[in-house]
Amino acid sequence: MLKAAIENPTFTEATELLGNSFAKHEPALVIGNCRVDYEGRASSTLEWGERIVIVKADGSILVHRPTGYEPVNWQPQGCLFQVDMPSERVLRIRAFRRQPREIVNIYFDRIRLIFSSRLDDSGEFYLHVSEEQMKDALLSRPEMLEPHFKPIDYERKVEPGFVDVYGVDKDRNLVVVEIKRNPIGRDAVLQLKRYMDAIRRETGQFVRGMVVGPSLRKGAQTLLATLNLEFKQLSPKKCFEVLQARKTRKLIEFMKSER
Amino acid sequence: MLKAAIENPTFTEATELLGNSFAKHEPALVIGNCRVDYEGRASSTLEWGERIVIVKADGSILVHRPTGYEPVNWQPQGCLFQVDMPSERVLRIRAFRRQPREIVNIYFDRIRLIFSSRLDDSGEFYLHVSEEQMKDALLSRPEMLEPHFKPIDYERKVEPGFVDVYGVDKDRNLVVVEIKRNPIGRDAVLQLKRYMDAIRRETGQFVRGMVVGPSLRKGAQTLLATLNLEFKQLSPKKCFEVLQARKTRKLIEFMKSER
């Protein structure tokens, strides 16, 4: 049984551990004194120094210096790794990538630490300004949609699904709003159209339709014009700020009431 | 004396090692089961899983999952670190940044490996462009040589070898260009002279000669003046930037078809 971590391993130990790691597509980590060559779209050399090298399960590799957010050398996922000893005193890690054809060679003359183990990471990652939260932000500040817009209802059930936000404009026209967190495509526009048709059938009134999101995708622009619908730019960032402001306002009110 | 690396440390050991590391602004590395919260321009949560955390000397921090080129959470350089134990079973690393105000909190419930040590890395990093690529860049943007310069051919065969670039200036004088990636020495100047002589014999016309490269070495300067030749400064970095514009390919294909 191989140990997961070895401090100051011999090159033979390191070669064995890394070879095994690459074969099993397990992540690995090497800290040591190394030199790095890159050749591909551009080419680079990095002279001797102590760095942290991370080899990942998906075939990506990162070389990190002791400072700086960005890796000094890297290879995105999908490349092939090799480990060998060009001489008794050197261990080489080779990361090869096709399309574009690029190679990163890392030569170690001293290894301080080597670690290799399966890492069990199935935890979900959430970026918090969801479509739901964007809706909350818009309800909290309806004037972000347009001046004098008044929301009547949200997540209103109609034939094909739920209307995100539903309200009236300054001329008392009904407005149906479809919110998207990501750039708006043709599908979102057609979804809005279906909701509008349902609301029009239900009320018998003229209905304005608006898609709200960070930006418009190529095809959506023309489709909007064709269907005579509108677009209002609203970024998750802006919504995040609105929600933050509301949270602090509520906190202040709460503190006042407790006083 | 603290060890640089500890496998399966207790939280007390880890807190001590990391506290020491942060105080001395030394890089540190933690591998373990953790949960991550981010709050700032946006906000995010990452649920439990095994990851690699790198804390750097300049106040940057990276949280890497076992796959993917990019860190799942991070903080750029210049933030403040804290380590503590909110409970006996949890170790927290806190990375705080002002402007924009952002916080990353990492909670570990198990630490597989911890490493902390000064890393000695003073090695230079060079981003290269080959002589060939410099030629491509010059063909792509001939005005970099001088205004109104028009290339006619490249790698043209003459008696002693291949002329890098061959063209005409705004007064229709022939121009022979010799490109070097490294500082230009006497040898490169003499090489250019031989090419010029060959072209002059071939065409019977007056020929201007120019060496192009990042800089001139001592002896080359005087030799250039003696032979009445010219030097144009052009760095590999500049060429690299031009090549990124990607106009090169089209021009070369055009010239190939015209040759």
Add this chain to the structure above:
DNA sequence: ACATCTATATCGCCC
């Protein structure tokens, strides 16, 4: 596969 757009982009340069 290729083009286009986003990013907690980061990083550098200039003002």
Add this chain to the structure above:
DNA sequence: GGGCGATGTAGATGT
């Protein structure tokens, strides 16, 4: 410090 541009950008999404 703010604005703009480059990045071996990487990564996602639509064609």
